[in-house]
Amino acid sequence: MKRLMMAALIALLFIQTANLAKAETKTGCEATQFKIVMKSEADVKEKASAASKTLKTYKKNKELSASGRTGSWYKVCHSNKTAYINMADAKEVFSSGEKAILKKFDGRKGVNQVVSVTGKAMGDTKVTIQTYEKKQGEWRRALKKMDGVIGKNGFTKSKKEGDGKSPVGIFSFGTAFGSETKPAGVKMSYKKTTKYDYWVDDQASTDYNKWKTYKGNPAVKWKSFERMNHELYKYGTVINYNTNPIVKGKGSAIFLHVWRGSTKPTAGCTATAEKNVLSLLKWMDPVQKPHIVMGTNDSLKSVK
Known part of the structure; x- marks a missing residue:
């Protein structure tokens, strides 16, 4: 009996050692991307x-x-x-969806960095954020894939103020911003926000969809506004949606910023984890004219 027990114990140790060796082998290389x-x-x-x-x-x-x-x-x-x-x-090797997105930038001179924000359906609020850069004349993936969220009512091709949706399209970036000092490695222009900084979404105001600095009472000056020193704006960047020209009622304050969490959509912005926002800001280079493309593969087919 003792011999049988000893043999069983040796066999068990052998199996455990083999499994450990397999586990170590598997971790020798990083996961395929x-x-x-x-x-x-x-x-x-x-x-x-x-x-x-x-x-x-x-x-x-x-x-x-x-x-x-x-x-x-x-x-x-x-x-x-x-x-x-x-x-x-x-x-x-790119998927058909990736190829279609990147092809849209063939005629955009100087655009060598692309941030892709895609969902599976127009009503989805969870999205995948991917980055691409042109190196040696070809598109290459840049940062690792990121999870993100968009407007609480998904994507739209015809955004309206207050609809809780994120606009479909291709847009350039405006200034980066944050309540913290400009992080090391960020090449984009950067504004450190204060308690006097606002983004105006009052459709009756000439300041609609503009960043304004004002030391008076904002509630008296505008019917609606966002405080730029909000905690979710610890780090972010302006997405140039409805900025040139500005059309009143077409939507305002579209940013890329820090999220509340993976299950908490926004009022229309794109958001992701703070570490991801920082990675994006440090990767983006104004010399490479970074652009963002937003939507589903189907909705982007008609976007030029």
């Missing part, structure tokens, strides 16, 4: 350097899984370890 295809023969490098040791060479059209990109190097898995392929030797 997207696919890449070799444009020509491509060397897999031990480190993100052309001078690094070559681990393997892949032929043209070979498809691989990538866990991301660091600088000009894609991260791939080789022998359960992270290895690298030069960006010049590979192109990214």
Whole structure:
């Protein structure tokens, strides 16, 4: 009996050791984020350097899984370890929806950064935020996918003031802002908000859909306004919706800002976790003319 128990114990320890080894093997590489295809023969490098040791060479059209990109190097898995392929030797595989979105920027000179905010249906409030940048003449994914929320009543192609919806379309960005000092690494113009800063949504006012600084009583000056030192505006950026020209009643104060949570939609803005907002602000470069595209794949088909 003792021998049987000892044998069972040894077998159990062997299984546990094997499972642990498998778990360690699985964690040797980062999770797959997207696919890449070799444009020509491509060397897999031990480190993100052309001078690094070559681990393997892949032929043209070979498809691989990538866990991301660091600088000009894609991260791939080789022998359960992270290895690298030069960006010049590979192109990214995009879905039909991604291709359609990125194609819209072919004729927009100088636009080399795109923030995509997409939902599955017009009434959805949860969205996926993705970023793309043009590198070496081709579109590449930039930051990792982010979860976001939009207006409590979803997307619309004909936004109206107070409808609780987010506008479908392609827009540039205005100034970045926040109640905190400009974070290190942010290249966009940045306004630190105060208790005297407001965004006006009073349709009867000539200040409609404008940022105004006013030291008097705002309730006397405007019938409706937003305080720019709101906690959700700790960090954010203006989305240039209905700004040139401004049409009264067409909607105002459309921003990208910090969310209340993944289940709490906005009044019409796009929102995501604070760390994501900071990542976006630090990634966006005014020289690259960043734009945001918002909507569902179907609703964006007619957007030029």
